[in-house]
Amino acid sequence: MLRIWKFENGNPYHNRAYDACRRTANKLEEVKPDSDLTEKSFLQKDFGSPLFDKLPIEGAMIPIMQRRYKEAYNCLVGNSPLAVIILCGSILEGILLGIALKQPLKFTQSSAAPRDSKENKVKPLEKWTLENLINVSYNISILGKDISKFSHALRDFRNYIHPYQQMSSQFDPDKHTAKICFQVLVAAIYDLSTTKLD
DSSP, X not given: OHHHHHHHHSOOTTOHHHHHHHHHHHHHHTOOTTOOOOHHHXXXXXXXXXXXXXSSSOGGGHHHHHHHHHHHHHHHHTTOHHHHHHHHHHHHHHHHHHHHHHSHHHHHTSTTOOBOTTTOOBOOGGGOOHHHHHHHHHHTTSSOXXXXXXXXHHHHHHGGGSHHHHHHHTOOOOHXXXXXXXXXXXXXXXXXXXXXXX
């Protein structure tokens, strides 16, 4: 895809959008040793319908996550890629934070837990970023390696919620990017709803 863009737009090597896409593509291509999931095979993998009721989160959050998921799906079908990406990132962050709030010790005692630089104490869960939540979820084995890597790509795209970030990178996500992000969400829900927490 980037090769086509490069062909159509000349030399992109000094273009921020190209650089941002290349970084994300590199992250997606990193999936190797204990996995053979490429972007193509990942998009084709069937994770089934998301089992929101199996997620270890507060019951009152489940209908909210389901409504957001349905809205993200409608945006995908309606070709609103930025909306899909923002909603998928929001849902993933909400689910991971919900699990962390149900299992605070498991999350805060992880070696990947973010620390306050001044006091070297683990930050309160409410101050964790999506990146922190993904890293710790992988570290405590509730997200698999593939899903963790693809989740970081979703996180990177989700940062375009900030218009100035999008302007500075000169990137407009397309339907393919939205499909990747949506599939990341479905896969993460699958991992999180089928993993037993101690």
